[in-house]
Amino acid sequence: MTDDMDIVKRMAAGIVHEVRNPITVIKGYTTLLRDSISPKHSTLIHSQIVILEKLMDGLEFLARVDDIDNLNFRNVKLKNVVHNCLDDLYPVLQEAGIQVEIKCGYHRDIECEQRLISMLLNNQLINAAESMTEGGVISIRIVDYDQDYVNIQIEDKGTGISAERVPYLGQPFFSTKEKGIGMGGMLCRSIIQKHYGTLIYYTDIEKGTIVNIQLPKQQPISSVEIDNSIQSDLDTLSCN
Numbered sequence: 366m367t368d369d370m371d372i373v374k375r376m377a378a379g380i381v382h383e384v385r386n387p388i389t390v391i392k393g394y395t396t397l398l399r400d401s402i403s404p405k406h407s408t409l410i411h412s413q414i415v416i417l418e419k420l421m422d423g424l425e426f427l428a429r430v431d432d433i434d435n436l437n438f439r440n441v442k443l444k445n446v447v448h449n450c451l452d453d454l455y456p457v458l459q460e461a462g463i464q465v466e467i468k469c470g471y472h473r474d475i476e477c478e479q480r481l482i483s484m485l486l487n488n489q490l491i492n493a494a495e496s497m498t499e500g501g502v503i504s505i506r507i508v509d510y511d512q513d514y515v516n517i518q519i520e521d522k523g524t525g526i527s528a529e530r531v532p533y534l535g536q537p538f539f540s541t542k543e544k545g546i547g548m549g550g551m552l553c554r555s556i557i558q559k560h561y562g563t564l565i566y567y568t569d570i571e572k573g574t575i576v577n578i579q580l581p582k583q584q585p586i587s588s589v590e591i592d593n594s595i596q597s598d599l600d601t602l603s604c605n
Contacts, residue, residue, distance in 0.1 A: 376548075378428035381421050388417050405456075412456040416487070419453070423484045423552045436481070436559060438584050440474035443482075443507050443517060450486045454494075462500025471509040475582045481556045482580075488549045489519050489576050496523025496574065514562075514579050522573040531566055561585060 392414050399407050444467070451458075451465055458465065493503050501522050508516040526534075534550050557564045560580055568574040 375428075378425075381425050381428065384417070385421055388414060388421065409456045409460060412453060415453050416457065416491070419484060419487055422480070423488070424548060426481065426484070426552070426555070436478040438476050438478055440476050441479050441482075442474055443471065443515065444469045446479055446482055447486060447505055447507070447517075450483055450490060454487065454490055457491075458494055458503075461494050461497070463494050463497060464502045465505060466502055467505045467507075469507045471507050471515050473582075475515055475580060476584045477560060477580060481559065485553050485556045485578065486517070486519075488553055489578070492549070493519055493521035493523060493574070493576075496525070497521055498523075510579060513583075514581055517578040517580070519576045519578075520573065525570040525572055525574055526566065526568040527570055528568075531568060534566065 395407070395410050395414065402410075447467060490503065497503070504518075504520040506516075506518040506520075508518060510516045534554075553564060557578070561584070562578065562580040565577045565579075566574060567577065
């Protein structure tokens, strides 16, 4: 696993190095050509650039995840983080015929690294949208689990994930996508581990998937005080 992680980190660093400059060029020319293309297409291109930039931020985090100790944890409202993610993804979701319903049962702050949680949510929302090839509704629920934890549940009615594949989610080079390389799953797993949370998939083929992200409301004072048994948890149950 260590050798695979080393390879992944080197790959992530290489991809970031090679892709950052082309993104900047595309962004610049899109701005110059804004008056020559329709507002709808201009907005869609811009949203794709934003997604690419966030992907590069995620890969950059993954490339140096073991060297990051001082993350910028601060108190934020999860509902605001979710809405910001949806604002970035709105043109893409609209183009795919996806609507999003949000139910918020927790309105207080939690302590987290907002940029990383945004990456995590973006990844899960894009996965949900891509699984719903005929469009539909993605449901997001923010649930007050107990005095210490809050849950974010993302539910889609897409193709689902087979039970035998779920245990491999988040492993190096494993992807449920035909042309995927497994970076997104690893990124999500690393973010969850940095927050001492859990990530669980409840999924069933042809019925869809519920992704349950559980985060502590307050981060531990020191990682030394955390039980080593607290780590990313990947599991599967039937969506009945």
